[in-house]
Amino acid sequence: MTDGPDHVPGWGSVPGADTLRGDAVLPAVMTAPAPGGPPSGQPDASAGGPGHGPGRPRRGLRKGAVIGIVAGAAALVLLVVAGGIGWSVGSDSHSAERPVQAFLQDVEDGRLSDALESAGIDRDTDDVLLTDAAYAEAGDKITAHRITSVDEGDDRATVRVLLTQAGRSVPATFELERTGTDWGVFPVWELQPPSLGSVEVVVQGPTRSGVQVAGAQVTTGDLGAVALRAFPGSYEVSADGGKWFTADASTAAVRGFGTPGTPVVLATTLTDAGQQAASKAVDSWVDGCVASPTATPDGCSFYAYGENPANTYTNQKWTLDARPAVGVGAWSSKGWLVETRSPGSASFTADFTGPAGRGRATAGPIDVNASGWITGFDDDGATFVPAVANGSSDSGS
Template sequence: MVGIVAGATALVLLVVAGGVGWSVGSDSHSAERPVESFLDDLEHGHLSDAIRTAGIDRDRDDVLLTDTVYARAGDKVTAHRITSVEQQSDRATVRTVLTQAGRTVPATFELERTGTDWGVFPVWSLRAPTLGSVQVAVQGPPRSTVQVAGADVRTDASGTASLRAFPGSYGVHLDGGKWLTATDSTAAVPGFGATGTPVVVATTLTDAGSKAASAAVDAWVDACVAEPTPIPAGCSFYAYGADPANTYTDQKWTLESRPTVTVGGWAVKGWAVSTRSAGSASFRAQFTGPAGRGTATAGPITVRAAGWITAFSDDGATFESAIGKGQADSGS
């Protein structure tokens, strides 16, 4: 009788243990587990582990997807809550609510069944979630280097950069050296798959940059004045009325007053240059012709300067004129 009771008790214990084991096994193999693991790693700053869990592929352009950079980000995900789990035979959907920057943000994760453990419990793998992106547009020379959360990022030929990023906020800084300056800003990524408002980095010239820009315009004016021809190529002033029957020699421009300019903000091709006050120049040449010898003169002729400061180098600024032959001025 005792043996029968003992055997019955053992059977009950086996049944209970089996039930507990099944419950534990089912719980540890539920579809929400990989999501929990992924978000726990994210909340604790273990970005590399989170990326590995989610199967996210990184390439060399993903400069924001590192532990070091993510540690500098602000407004990160600090908590989460699973709101629902829809589980089918080979796929599952887990819906969550994330806490980010003091507000709740919904996020949905997809999983697929990739096998079984012990031939019984499903193994779920998290599909790589769509990340958000940081968008930066520099109002300055294309292919400029900016720092996003301390990582160097180079803009493309249009002056923009797009970077994959996890939810958070990322500081944007441009070091313009002695020529340029820009106000620091912040790029926000408000959740997974979210594209934050593009950050526009507006550059302005420093005092050194403004002086270099004025010097570049002065050099352009001087080069125009130095041309021994009545129509200096690509310049804003010219003289006309030459008699084709005459031969002209000793042709010379004289700058009587220099134009002053204003350098404004970036305008597609460069920092816009406009004439604040016009200068003037006169032209003089000797001629020989059917009527004999003489001196030809023209002027004073208005000298303007408009265009763009397109670049800076160790030698200073580069000025590109927007005014061609006689487009804004009349000759004499």
């Protein structure tokens, strides 16, 4: 039959009614086309398949590619940030103030040996105060500091600081030199040795006197003075006169760096032993003058005159009638001043022969003065130097 279902094209592909179930999938040729779409089984031009027009949408990036781009950008940002932080840290650690900070921190912590080394300060045997032990004895030391300005040039830098010392602000300036670079970028600064202050002591006493400064023993020079380099602080000073003389202890203050200290003057006084030794030295000098077998004892304050050149004098002799009374006062330019409070007296006698025959010559009584100075002491006692000699301030007879 030409018009039965068996002759309709495609009809034979229709499954029988007994094979139709709700979960059966229709063959592709029987799938209903989308409204307005192409026949079933034909590609949709709007899908952008091969050979179709530009209306096809572009395919999006895969999720993995997007994550990779984001991660790369984040890594770049982190690298830039890390580089900026590294530059900042490197610049800060290579700032000219860093060596100054380290130096002052060592000083504040009492690590004087480390401070000397970091600042390149050479120490010799006379620098008895540039030790950890001596500085530990000092008071009024630096307790804090604050950088106020940093001026960096190509090769030199200047760092200004305010030091806190004894409750006051003390300015200080430090110089640095550039010695090279780290990694070819960051400057390396070297602190130049700062000028130190000094403890200056003047002893009103003999030259080469012993002095104790912060427990360290030193000796004055030919001018009776000594100067010692010192870090900021206050140092106790005392004279070591042994059993002969003493002086009240004092304090030497060193403010900041490079500031000369005010000289500390130690006024000495004789001890009882010193007074006794001084009196003995004066008596010995008087006795030596009296024992001189001449009318004009050398280096003495009394003498006799009026002898006849035509006579020959023998048995010349001085007799001390009374000793001068003296007092020993404060140190002057030459020594402890010895003043004659009341003069003594002496008489002179001698035998003579001459054109008129034999006879006996006499002179006196003559004042005996014993003014002068006690210039020092040794194991044998005091040394007395008279102020008058051969009657330069006395009259003979």
